[in-house]
Amino acid sequence: MSIPPERKMPVSGRAVEDLAFYRTEPVSFVRRGNRLQGRRADAWERTAQKYIIEPPREQADTSVAEGYQFDQEAIYGRKAPLIVEIGSGLGEAMAYAASEHRDKDxxxxxxxxxxxxxxxxxxxxxxxxxxxxxxxxxxEVLDSMLPAAxxxxxxxxxxxxxxxxxHHKRRLIKDSFVKKLERVLVPGGVVRLATDWSNYAEQMREVFDAADAFTSLHPGELAGEDSNLTKVRRLGLEKDEKDPEFIDERGGWAPRFEGRTLTSFEGKALKAGRMIFDLAYRKAL
Ligand SMILES: C[S@@+](CC[C@H](N)C(=O)[O-])C[C@H]1O[C@@H](n2cnc3c(N)ncnc32)[C@H](O)[C@@H]1O
Structure with missing residues (x-):
């Protein structure tokens, strides 16, 4: 059966038939336009060839064809530690970190x-x-483009x-995604996470704590009265019912990662009175 043109869209695998799916999993994003204007369009024009990697695609313009591999040394022209940021948004965190650490890729x-x-x-x-x-x-980047370790x-x-x-099934951080992270990280490599949504923070803690390959860098830290989860629940900061008795005994939250600059997204969350959760896990050696 041929697929109507309006559904032949930009995500791969099963998504050809159903836009909300990548292979057997729902995708974690909604499509937004590719159109560029003004300074962004000019910068893209000048830099894309050098700085934007264009892997071969399958059905979709956000897919990565199987078999394509990222050759770090050839791409950056040197051998250096590699930091990957997923969902880099407007690039604020990456640009800050990259200018502070020019010795890293x-x-x-x-x-x-x-x-x-x-x-x-x-x-x-x-x-x-x-x-x-x-x-x-x-x-897809974790499955095929990035080499193991x-x-x-x-x-x-x-x-x-x-x-x-x-919609929770659309969340990126879940068991199957943690497996993908495990594959691409070097032994001893680190995953750093931040979220302003307590329910997702709990999910992140749950899946990483349950993953044999990962260990928290901050086990039991920021627990009890010091936990942002305790504060969110007791004060009802996320519009849920207040629970004055709530206590997060488990903790395991990281202090704010000093390498993470304040992005406009985080700024808005703080302005709205939300709490931020940081997590950090190390892959076994
Ligand atoms: C809420 S924004 C946060 C952006 C940025 N990290 C910040 O702190 O400002 C989440 C970003 O993740 C991107 N994203 C969501 N799912 C993705 C996926 N499967 N692959 C790549 N990027 C994704 C979205 O396009 C969006 O820009």
Whole structure:
């Protein structure tokens, strides 16, 4: 049966028939336009050839064809530790970190082209030569594009929380995704996470604590009265019912990662009175 043109869209595998799916899993993003204007369009024009990796695609413009592999040394022209940021948004965290650590290589993985173009504006403004970016669906980048044991760190800051229970299956951080992270990280490699949504923070803690390959860098820390989870629940900060008796005995939250600059997304969350949860896990040696 042929697929109607309006459904032959930009996500791979099963998504050809159903846009909300990548192979057998629902995708963690909604499609937004690729259109670039003004400074972003100009920066894209000048930088894309050098800094944007264009893997062969399958059915979709965010897919990565199986068999394509990222050759870090050839791409950056040197051998250096690799930091991958998934869902880099407007590139604020990456541009800051890359300018602070010019001895490291950074790879942004983001489906939103205007976000990558905003990163390219920062790359030019800060004269960064250690940043590359790919417009692609993260699970596919982790499954096939990145070689096994190639990333020293993977950062995922403010991954879309998919608030409604029926949408939780779209969340990126789940058991199957943790397996993919395990594959691409070097032994001893680190995953850093941040979220402003307590229910997703609990899910992140749950799946990483249950993963044999990972150990928390901050077991039991920021528990009880010091836990942001305790504060959110007791004060009813997320519009749920207040629970004055609630206590998060378990903790395991990381202090704010000092390498994470305040992005506009986090700024808005703080302004709205939300609490931020940081987590950090190390892959076994
Ligand atoms: C809430 S924003 C946060 C952006 C940024 N990390 C920040 O802190 O400002 C989440 C980002 O993840 C991207 N994203 C969601 N699912 C993705 C996926 N499967 N692959 C790549 N990027 C994804 C979205 O396009 C969006 O830009």
């Amino acid at each position: 950074f790879l942004a993985v983001e489906v939103y082209r205007p976000g990558l173009a905003a990163l390219m504006v920062r790359v030019e403004n800060n004269e960064l030569t250690n940043v590359r970016a790919v417009q692609a669906n993260a699970p 190639s990333a020293d760190e993977v950062w995922i800051f403010f991954s879309d929380p998919w608030h409604k229970i029926r």
